[in-house]
Amino acid sequence: MPCVWGLVCGKGPVNRSHFGITAAIWENQFYYLFGFLFLVFIILVVSCSQISIVMVYFQLCAEDYRWWWRNFLVSGGSAFYVLVYAIFYFVNKLDIVEFIPSLLYFGYTALMVLSFWLLTGTIGFYAAYMFVRKIYAAVKID
Numbered sequence: 001m002p003c004v005w006g007l008v009c010g011k012g013p014v015n016r017s018h019f020g021i022t023a024a025i026w027e028n029q030f031y032y033l034f035g036f037l038f039l040v041f042i043i044l045v046v047s048c049s050q051i052s053i054v055m056v057y058f059q060l061c062a063e064d065y066r067w068w069w070r071n072f073l074v075s076g077g078s079a080f081y082v083l084v085y086a087i088f089y090f091v092n093k094l095d096i097v098e099f100i101p102s103l104l105y106f107g108y109t110a111l112m113v114l115s116f117w118l119l120t121g122t123i124g125f126y127a128a129y130m131f132v133r134k135i136y137a138a139v140k141i142d
Helices: 002-026 034-061 068-092 099-137
Strands: none
Touching: 002 068, 034 068, 034 099, 068 099
């Protein structure tokens, strides 16, 4: 169940700007909202950090201390929505019917999804790692 919350909450900040970026890449349009894109990136970093900290907190409360990879997968799970949107965009917006252009599209999409998953997963992991170090540093053993 925590993975579902990571998928649902992780896509929110990126949803609006994803259409503009996709249109700029695949339809030769110019993307000119770089200030807005930076703001969306900051919101993405904050939301990935908060999601992963909450998931680690719930996991540690349940005395499950194997949070490392699960946290990386939960915070990187919003890349799944990027993949789903790319497939939706391919089917509904692009008029590609040949094999080689389709292969190029899905190859580049796979690279973008993988890099987005690594980015958000790393952000979430480091946020959770700092959180765990902070709470365990506050524990005093007498």
